[in-house]
Amino acid sequence: MLSDATILDISSWDGTISPSEFIAAAHAFAEKWKLRCRGLPIWSWICCRKTPFISSHEVDGYLSLEKLCILRSDKMEDHGIDDAGKEGLNCSENEECTDSAVLVHESCLEVHYYDLHVVYSSSYRVPVIYFRGYRSDGQPLVMDDIEKDIPANSAKVLMESKWTFMTEQEHPYLKWPWYTLHPCGTNEFMRLLFLIDVSLLEDRVAAEQYLTSWLSVVGQVAGLKVPLQMVDSTPPLTTS
Amino acid sequence: MAEGCSGSILQFAPFQSSVDEGFWHRLSSLKLNQLGIDESPISITGFYAPCTHPQVSNHLTLLSESLPPEEGEQSFVRDRSHSNRNRCAVPGILYNTNTIEGFHALDKQCLLREEAKKIWADIQSGAAEKDSALLSRFLLISFADLKKWSFHYWFAFPALVLDPPATLADLKPASDFLSLEEAESLSVACNEWRKSSATADVPYFLVTLGSNSRATIKHLSDWEACRHDIHKLLFGFYDPCHLPNNPGWPLRNFLGLIYSRWNLKSIRFLCYRENRGFADMGLSLIGEALISAPQEWRYEQHVPSSVGWELNRGKRLPRCITLSKSMDPIRLAVSAADLNLKLMRWRALPSLNLNILSATKCLLLGAGTLGCQVARMLMAWGVRKITLLDNGRVAMSNPLRQSLYTLDDCLNGGDYKATAAEKSLKRIFPAVEAEGVVMAIPMPGHPVSIEEENIVLEDCRRLHDLIASHDAVFLLTDTRESRWLPTLLCANANKITITAALGFDSFLVMRHGAGPFRPTQDAENALSSDMENMSLCDKNGGQRLGCYFCNDVVAPVDSVANRTLDQQCTVTRPGLAPIASALAVELLVGLLHHPLGIYAEGESASSNGTRSCEQPLGILPHQIRGSISQFSQMTLIGHSSNSCTACCSVVVSEYRKRGMDFVLQAVNEPTYLEDLTGLTELMKSASSFKLDWDDEAEIDGDEFVEI
Ligand SMILES: [Zn+2]
Secondary structure: OHHHHOEEEOOOOOOOOOHHHHHHHHHHHHHHHHHHOOOOOOOEEEEOOOOOOOOOOOOOEEEEEEEEEEEEOOOOOOOOOOOOOHHHOOOOOOOHHHOOOEOOOOOOOEEEEEEEEEEEEOOOOEEEEEEEEEEOOOOEOOHHHHHHHOOHHHHHHHHHOOOOOEEEEEOOOOOOEEEEEOHHHHHHHHHHHHHHOHHHHOOEEEHHHHHHHHHHHHHHHHOOOOOHHHHOOOOOOOOO | OOOOOOOOEOOEEOOOEEEOHHHHHHHHHHHHHHHOOOOOOEEEEEEEOOOOEOOEOOOEEEOHHHOOOOOOOOOOOOOOOOOEOOEEEEEEEEEEEOOHHHHHHOOHHHHHHHHHHHHHHHHHHOHHHHOHHHHHOEEEEEEEEOOOOEEEEEEEEEEEOOOOOOEEEEEEEHHHHOOHHHHHHHHHHHHHHHHOOOOOOOOEEEEEEOOOOOEEEEOHHHHHHHHHHHHHEEEEEEOOOOOOOOOEOHHHHHHHHHHHHHOOOEEEEEEEOEEOOEEOOOOOEEEEEEOOOOHHHHOOOOOOOEEEEOOEOOEOOOEEEEOHHHHOHHHHHHHHHHHHHHHHHHHOOOOOOHHHHHHOEEEEEOOOHHHHHHHHHHHHOOOOEEEEEEOOEOOOOOOOOOOOOOHHHHOOOOOEHHHHHHHHHHHHOOOOEEEEEEOOOOOOOOOOOHHHHHHHHHHHHHHHHHHHOOOEEEEOOOOOHHHHHHHHHHHHHOOEEEEEEEOOOEEEEEEOOOOOOOOOOOOOOOHHHHHHHOOOEOOOOOEOEOOOOOOOOOOOOOOOOOOOHHHHOOOOOOOHHHHHHHHHHHHHHHHHHOOOHHHOOOOOHHHOOOOHHHOOOOOOOOEEEEEOOOOEEEEEOOEOOOOOOOOOHHHHHHHHHHOHHHHHHHHHOOOHHHHHHOHHHHHHHOOOOOOOOOOOOOOOHHHOOOO
């Protein structure tokens, strides 16, 4: 198992992980997720070919979970189109709307989708979460929308925490702005977390457990709930 | 909506589009870097998958990979050649117009017919049986407004219209239609089909149900082999729709194919749907469609009519998306700049008040080495409102030391520094509210002729108004006497004033104390009560901090005229101005964050451990003097002087009484100020030690601000 190869020593540990630990942890995490969290969208490793001459990425890819659904029953405000005139079906242009085989159906559900990427930061030597939300037609959610989607108790954890700072930054691989939680407090937080939780893991910390613990906090910002099965450190029943 | 609905018209839930932000980013760069004004249609790839959520339909999605790779581009992040189980590739075509008029002028019916023709041709040729995704071919028209970062677009999912429409003989969940064994077997077969990379993205398929309840899935091209099992045959497709009583759009052209190629009038179809990634026979539907379309459908030359333009919230309207937030470089620059400051606040300085910084209006008198550098530092701290005042032009010697200028600014006699600096600041950070004012500062000891008087007076009034309309004033001119009038006006208006002055290898940076009169008093109306209030004390009873002129024994005189050439050509070590400018700005930031503001006492580095540590930004000194030759720096405190020629109560009240007349007299009579303040007397009696803080001067004498 991958996680055997990626063990950290807690005593002299500064809360960071190395690129190879990250890669191994990411794969182990995705694998474990697939086995233990059946039914949830899966994490996949997105491989990005290294760009010659630019060695800014020590890790040639990132972990990705896409289209996490959040259902909202309140229909969103209009995107600037007057809803008053539903009769306004303009049929003059062609016969199209006389086609009786077309179902006219308007959903009263507003769906928000979230994409989460876990990228390794070479400068901070920790994983960084990049995420974004969008409506069903692809229209991006703004910070306000995202904040409204965060359950109150998660919001409290995230907003009051001194080490989560939500901001917008260029995605290191995709090169356009995504939301992110700034990584400069991550190692400090993780070190403290594992010092407190050391009993759980005896005196050694698996990098995969690192990823799980970290993600179960930061993932909340994009509506991700890491199931308890992931935190449980006993081996999964279904081994492959 | 009919339920169970035997005999009713079979109604299809239209395909819904979803365009990933990445698609628009990529289209923009494609348009800018490669397409130019070429409007030829582009082949694109859409992706869809079976519905996987009981309440939410799947969409036809465009991603950045939907567009062809750019020429010479490093191969893109993801391997786009392969679609996968969650991204079944569907061919599409994009018409991107150069103008909004062009967008509206597109003949949409004609374009739709063109695509429908292709679908029909693929059905007739058998191509659609080999590559079934061809049945879901789609069309997108768009106009990319790259100036506003908005995208107008409209999808069409062409569907061949059966006329009269197909009717429904039966429609129910697959689990109701099938026996338990059959359902189980079908689930296994579907999951197998969806698992294998060879078939996972093949959206149409045939299902045969054997007498042993065994379900087998086959490709459409295996039709000949299956047709004998016709009574046990299901025509399956990946259904993006979640609705319990309607199949999704992809079935339409499938029915067309089945009817037209295989001549079936009664078609049993399977709307394949998943839940959480696995076949779900409760969500999947099995139905029977009855077709009674006219004979023409059998003829290859006949192209059935088509429908398919996507509605926008029930209306026939294009959609529009604006991405200025993630594409407008100015907005990106602003948010990046904010990010740095917010990070600093978050990590190190929770009390940092970014609103105060961005709201503070700074007036920089002088746009030379100090002015340029101060302006840059202010922007770095998030100050957004900067006015630069200078009457000089950019000389050839300037750009190396004056960090806002380049050689271009020196050409043809040189641009005005104030104007060039304003331009430069906006180039560095477009969101800055910069303004350049070309104007000379009247100076004492520089007599003016009667004809010039009006100009001087006008300048005085302008300077007065500028100071009144700003929150903080930086004195950064290159002569001592040009600082006199601003010092007086600031003392009068009680404005935050910061001075930076340079010698050859030493510098002085200081903040002026508050003026001699309480700011609550209106200067013109409350003259008599001012006289009672005037004092050297700040409002806490401590002594007022001095101004640039307070510590001088000598009042400002014409330092240019009275100096030897050598002195006039004083140059400074290049590192000096950046150091002094940075300190001047840090001093302002500290002052803005101090609860007492302009009244804050001077603190010195040695008074560490007392109250100084209370401020998160550190101590707030009065004066900082430094020397490069010694690589040293010290903080000093100097209190206001009763005989200061710029800020003492006698001078300020004289100015309040006589206004511009007073200024003119000071300008014209070299000894007037000294006489007025008693300095003349003082000088006679004392040959005091004089620390020589030379003001910055440049080799080209035209640098001096003169009237
Ligand atoms: Zn003074």
